[in-house]
Amino acid sequence: MATWAFLSLQDSASPLMEQLIFFHDHIMLILILIITFVGYMLSTILFNSFINRYMLENQTIELIWTSIPAVILVFIALPSLRLLYLLDEVDNPSMTLKTIGHQWYWSYEYSDFLNLEFDSYMIPSDEMSLSSFRLLDVDNRTIIPMNTQIRIIISAADVIHSWTVPALGIKADAIPGRLNQASFLTTRPGLFFGQCSEICGANHSFMPIVIESVSTDSFLNWVSSSLD
Incomplete structure (x- = not known):
């Protein structure tokens, strides 16, 4: 538990920090999945000559692994832009x-x-x-x-x-x-x-x-x- 507290962010005390922690945790999960998938694909290509030729010459595969990261980046950008706007917005201060x-x-x-x-x-x-x-x-x-x-x-x-x-x-x-x-x-x-x-x-x-x-x-x- 102490190790997790050291690796994680501080406990939130404001609604904006709660949104930042939520965004950070879920984006990190997506990035870890992407890195794991890409690492698996690279290791497979390096150690399998048949798949190596298939991957290098198949346009469908090239289209898939180019378009999927682009879509993921869009889904990352939308909530991040929303958070940036909320962080800069001053809403009727008391x-x-x-x-x-x-x-x-x-x-x-x-x-x-x-x-x-x-x-x-x-x-x-x-x-x-x-x-x-x-x-x-x-x-x-x-x-x-x-x-x-x-x-x-x-x-x-x-x-x-x-x-x-x-x-x-x-x-x-x-x-x-x-x-x-x-x-x-x-x-x-x-x-x-x-x-x-x-x-x-x-x-x-x-x-x-x-x-x-x-x-x-x-x-x-x-x-x-x-x-x-």
Whole structure:
């Protein structure tokens, strides 16, 4: 079970990530079947001289093994284009979150609330508590309400970064002077970890992302306490 968890993707926490995992698993199954079939055909051709002559001179076989992969590629392209569209579409967000990448930390701004912004640094190993995750936990977690459509606006202050949270199915570049946006919705409470996925300098591996999904009441209580 542990080996399968290591080889598989992270458990999804958003509808888009569920679609990505479904697409990945089924496309991998199709590709494995194709590779197995092609490998079998090649090995048969190499070690059987009669079939070798038949395969090389038969136009029907050539037509079949050219057209079938083309049809399969069409069936792969259609759901992938649909997913690409859904990943870029921002559908009536209820809240806007802005993040800016710095060397080497993230800053966050809740645009719907006045004066609610903070910087998020990785907790050094010598300052961690027993409940913290080494190289992944931060001093200020990004709190978001569960089951709420959130638009995140992403930029950078110095070099190119990449805001990535695998459990949410988000990976968006943070580019200086440019605003990128993404949309997500968390389907369950919990902590979701991510990291900068763009090589942005010496401390590139030390600017993690922590998203904490909570209930709406807990989120409003956190906003109230943060604004006091």
